[in-house]
Amino acid sequence: MKEITYIIASVLFILGLKRLGSAATARQGNTLSAVGMGLALLATLFFETDLSWPLIMAGIVVGSAIGGISAKRVAMTGMPEMVALFNGSGGIASVFVGWASAKPGMSLAESIPLYLAIFIGGVTFTGSVIAYLKLSEKIDGKPVMFKGQQPVNIALLALILLCGALFCVSPAGFTDPWLISAILLSFVFGVMVVIPIGGADMPVVIALLNSYSGLAACAAGFIISNTVLIVAGALVGASGIILTGIMCKAMNRSLSNVLFSGFGSASTSSSGGADVEGEAKPISAEDTYYILEAASSVIFVPGYGMAVAQAQHAVKELAALLEENGCEVQFAIHPVAGRMPGHMNVLLAEADVPYEQLLEPDDVNPNMAAADVAIVIGANDVVNPAARTDETSPLWGMPIINVDMARTCIVLKRSLRPGYAGVENPLFFCENTRMLLGDAKASVQALVSQFKD
């Protein structure tokens, strides 16, 4: 009976993930998957014997309260760091499960998965915590690099593997010093692998850590020979890997380049990219209004700057006014804009922008030359034409949104500083580009009030 419930739960997870693939059915899909989770838990509680009920109930109550309250309170702009924290808590759960399951004289078929659960779970935990700290800007988002970083990491990894091997050949239960050392070293390793990764590469890291938390759950499933853990963990592991691949492809970089190059650190920015000549031409909100008023098609290109300024509602208001004015409005969203996969879509959805208006670069670029105005709101690297034109640029080959091809391009930006990747943007110096400098939200609101007057 327990196994049959597990099969039903697994089917619900699969159906849930399938429905998450379309905006119309996604919410239902999430509910299906939550029902699957509930069934799996209930089956375990009912059909397993000799459970420590007080401890289990206390754990569920405390955990659900923490998770529920944080999920209710978090602002949409804080979503990337929230997802990172939830992910980290899944990782540490696998470490605890692994640790508590250690028994003297386990077979290799149990001790190896146990080791994998604590190793992958440990890396997921501290890696996610560092990602959280970087995303919430509690620590500097810049890559942390030092001399000999690679050799140190390799030595650390070798040490973790050695501890693991010594534990696996003769497991001595949960007090096994090799097991405890492996747990602690995995924590250190998780910190070491995420600190060299810059803020702009966080979408890749979050997707990858998500995959790890699934694999850790999967490993925990092998320890206790539990099918639902293995199926659910493998589904998450696979989905995380796919997302990671999509993110890397959108940046035209390999995973190893993202993980190890410290892209965006000071050392890379000075070496790559030709000097940009020319002068940026500032524009006032009033002049921008005249351009927009006359435009019949406008494409918005949001980036992380829109999230920071919390400008999504103002942007939606401006878009609605433009539509009233008989203008066609579209949003072009780059897959890696923002700090997590699909970040911009969530913010614009919060501001009630219908999802039919949100387009991917491949759908927008062919029509870019016909657009009257492209408005870039706090995006930088994803609209940098050097990716197309300058072979020496670090961004060379990255698929971008070709805003420079629109008749007029208006860039909303706080200052003329380069983006997170530290690369100069020749877009700002183009003939048809105008810079509307200042806080994105204030600038958009100024445009809105111009329209209303």
Next chain:
Amino acid sequence: MELFLPLLFIFALAIFLGVELITKVPSQLHTPLMSGSNAISGITIVGAVIALQNLPEGSVIIPIVGFLAVATASVNVVGGYLVTDRMLGMFKSKKKGE
């Protein structure tokens, strides 16, 4: 262990199934997909409950660790599903929404 190979078999099939399911998801749904699948990884809660089974007499550490496992996995499950639901509640179609 005779159970190990069938489990590995299930694992391999599930990985391929996951890849097939996710490859078709449009980029606008990547965030809810990620947080929704993140909630699924909270399935470790089942493992955590089983870790609190047949506790040896007088042990202190295992109950504490098991309790922490249940609590952290619950954070992952409840938080993950709620946050995903909140996000998806905001995705509206122009045709239906107005």
